[in-house]
Amino acid sequence: LKPKKAKTELEAQSKPVPVMPHYLPFQIDAVLGYISGVLSGDDEMEGLRELSLTLGNTMNLRGMNEDYIVVLEPACIQHILAKNQSNYEKGSAFKDIFHEFLGSGIFNADGDIWKSQRQLARPHFQTSEFKDSALINKHVDQLLKVLSKVLSAKPDEAIEVQNLFCRFTMDAASEFLFGENVNSLEHEQSEFSTAFNYAQSISAWRFRVPYWKIFVPKRRLLREIAVLDKFVYNIIDNAIARQEQRIKDGVVPENKIGHDTLLDHFLSYQKENDFSSAYLRDMLLNFLIAGRDTTASLLTWTMWELGQNPEIKEKLVAEIMDQLGPNTVPSYVEIKKLKYQKQVVNEVLRLHPPVPFNMRQSVQEDVLPNGYYVPPKVPVSYSAYITHRMPELWGEDALVFDPERWGPERVGKIRPFMFVPFHAGPRICLGQNFAYTEAQITLTRLLQSYDILAKNGFKPKPTGDIVLFSANGVEVYFKKRSHSEI
Numbered sequence: 001l002k003p004k005k006a007k008t009e010l011e012a013q014s015k016p017v018p019v020m021p022h023y024l025p026f027q028i029d030a031v032l033g034y035i036s037g038v039l040s041g042d043d044e045m046e047g048l049r050e051l052s053l054t055l056g057n058t059m060n061l062r063g064m065n066e067d068y069i070v071v072l073e074p075a076c077i078q079h080i081l082a083k084n085q086s087n088y089e090k091g092s093a094f095k096d097i098f099h100e101f102l103g104s105g106i107f108n109a110d111g112d113i114w115k116s117q118r119q120l121a122r123p124h125f126q127t128s129e130f131k132d133s134a135l136i137n138k139h140v141d142q143l144l145k146v147l148s149k150v151l152s153a154k155p156d157e158a159i160e161v162q163n164l165f166c167r168f169t170m171d172a173a174s175e176f177l178f179g180e181n182v183n184s185l186e187h188e189q190s191e192f193s194t195a196f197n198y199a200q201s202i203s204a205w206r207f208r209v210p211y212w213k214i215f216v217p218k219r220r221l222l223r224e225i226a227v228l229d230k231f232v233y234n235i236i237d238n239a240i241a242r243q244e245q246r247i248k249d250g251v252v253p254e255n256k257i258g259h260d261t262l263l264d265h266f267l268s269y270q271k272e273n274d275f276s277s278a279y280l281r282d283m284l285l286n287f288l289i290a291g292r293d294t295t296a297s298l299l300t301w302t303m304w305e306l307g308q309n310p311e312i313k314e315k316l317v318a319e320i321m322d323q324l325g326p327n328t329v330p331s332y333v334e335i336k337k338l339k340y341q342k343q344v345v346n347e348v349l350r351l352h353p354p355v356p357f358n359m360r361q362s363v364q365e366d367v368l369p370n371g372y373y374v375p376p377k378v379p380v381s382y383s384a385y386i387t388h389r390m391p392e393l394w395g396e397d398a399l400v401f402d403p404e405r406w407g408p409e410r411v412g413k414i415r416p417f418m419f420v421p422f423h424a425g426p427r428i429c430l431g432q433n434f435a436y437t438e439a440q441i442t443l444t445r446l447l448q449s450y451d452i453l454a455k456n457g458f459k460p461k462p463t464g465d466i467v468l469f470s471a472n473g474v475e476v477y478f479k480k481r482s483h484s485e486i
């Protein structure tokens, strides 16, 4: 193929990003190959990682002549997320994909709409750490109860944990955000979960398929979104009723409605901002998505890695016993003592980042720090999954699960933007602290009560559907500890 003639001076001065190999016009062979691979259950993120080994650390997954740039080097990630972030917004491509599902919630907004939601929500994420750990512990109590029930029904069987963790994080997030425990651990909200999972999966297909408006069906999506809407509107109605009751009971003065939950906090700004109920729905649903699946993914992959690495698990247990003993219900402060545990969690986030791939869109043309040209208005993505596995950054053993990388001697080698599970720059995850606290408290209490063992022959099937889950879940054995044992 003849190289394209540069359209602008900047393009002429810079290098074109290498394009995914193809032989047919419109890259049809490459697009169909990619899609059929995903449909037949290939590990999509691994496929992209392998592609980067031949194409390089900046690649163009062009399909149907539409550019789709992926950057992997830390300097380029820093460029799009921080240094030149004003040129890389969510943009129309992302917003179109998520329009029906996320509306104008924080994940799907730019400019003033994003800023006002971020400002409104930020104080809620700086509230008392002790309150957070009490709330998390309450839900871990419930998780342990349900686990024990499942185990007594199937004492010798391995347990699938992904579904259990999704229900657990759904309950914890809904209480943290809305003050309402939806209690899905006890009564599985299967209608809601099905709708939620379907909406995510269709959104992921919209990312993959060029001209998705023509090729990706929409009818079922709209049906599932109606299920989500019903659920969220019900939560909003309940919160409004609770507030009205409180005012009636004289518990809170009318002009100072309690700010205990994010939803109460939003509602207290209702009068000044005149939020429509659709806007409130968008805000809430986005926070629920943020809080549910990501931490469930982290916990799920942690179980997988502990099953695979019994020595690491034993070291983790020894630290818990040393610092807290077998019975202490950990608080936020106590969790901070578990330094090795934090290393383990970071290592899980490195090899299995819950958001493995994330997209931005260029506003104007630009040149990346490595000299590659970015046209205006094209998707520019980064992949925490691939960057976190690059041998040139992490060493020849990049694919080995090794929490010692995060120990005092080696942690200095981890430079900014090499490790980006929570994004970076002005849009860095608001719930990072809550997520670490939730994951560490849960892990501590599970290990205080159970030994976790791998199921021989079980292999998870990672999926790239927005959040890094496993298509067949993760199965491990839980063996109840007698305290004399530990």
Ligand code: HEM
Pocket: 106, 107, 118, 173, 287, 290, 291, 292, 294, 295, 298, 353, 354, 355, 358, 359, 421, 422, 423, 426, 427, 428, 429, 430, 431, 432, 434, 435
């Ligand atoms: C292990 C757990 C988590 C991971 C890996 C994670 C990761 C991320 C990532 C990658 C983003 C950037 C998304 C984007 O801009 O496209 C993000 C944003 C966000 N996260 Fe998290 N998250 C986690 C847990 C949570 C929790 C528990 C909450 C809330 C309860 C939360 C709230 C948010 C919010 C509100 C944003 C939007 C920030 C903005 O656009 O300004 N996250 N998170």
